Amino acid sequence: MSYTPATEELIRALQALPGVGTRSAQRMALQLLERDADAATRLNEALASALQKVRKCPTCRTLTESELCGVCADEQRDAATLCVVANDADKAGIEMSGRYRGRYFVLHGVLSPIDGVGPEQLGVFDLLDQVKTHAVTEVILALDEQLEAEATVHYLTEHLKQLSVTISRLPFTHLKSGALDQADSRVIANALAAKQEIGFELD
Ligand SMILES: [Zn+2]
Known part of the structure; x- marks a missing residue:
């Protein structure tokens, strides 16, 4: 199964997390993109905010x-x-x-x-x-x-x-x-x- 380039990029980014292998990263990406756009938006905003504020x-x-x-x-x-x-x-x-x-x-x-x-x-x-x-x-x-x-x-x-x-x-x-x-x-x-x-x- 192949994914769109942006989905592939998301999967690769998720694999940077500790304990997340390819399968888990695929499941997370699809959960966010297919079924839970609100959670994806919150994750996006929280990550951007944390990156800006936390040092x-x-x-x-x-x-x-x-x-x-x-x-x-x-x-x-x-x-x-x-x-x-x-x-x-x-x-x-x-x-x-x-x-x-x-x-x-x-x-x-x-x-x-x-x-x-x-x-x-x-x-x-x-x-x-x-x-x-x-x-x-x-x-x-x-x-x-x-x-x-x-x-x-x-x-x-x-x-x-x-x-x-x-x-x-x-x-x-x-x-x-x-x-x-x-x-x-x-x-x-x-x-x-x-x-x-x-x-x-x-x-
Ligand atoms: Zn200190």
Whole structure:
């Protein structure tokens, strides 16, 4: 079965979404074009609006519609403690626990050379700058303990240890990155309480 060029383009665009393969993208496109023009219009408008309004906080890379995100704009937050998360959803999960009063840095991914994701794409150099300019004394790596994040943890540790900061890690043995926003706040609070300092055994 072949589709019109514009439909094909829509299908390809939908396939950029995580977990959406060709079949799902075809179903979504046909649903929008054949049966639900109102939803298609709303999607179009919401996407255009979000693209125009939402940007990354210049300090921590959280998605925001303000000059600075809410956490960076809040002077009550402890600027000496920085929690590194893989994405905004993980940050939201930690915020929901109500047990963290420091600031964040959002990588928007983990190192994955095969996908072209290197330190630059993750803003690692901005992160190191933040640590230096805001006199950060502790960096908490809230990255999952699955294999995907290990290279990132190792890379960050190697660079952070040159800046004389305490580096700790949250014991998220059972949580995958991206699942923090759905995790029980108690689980996250317990993980924060059980954070473990990383020695320099990674040498
Ligand atoms: Zn921010």
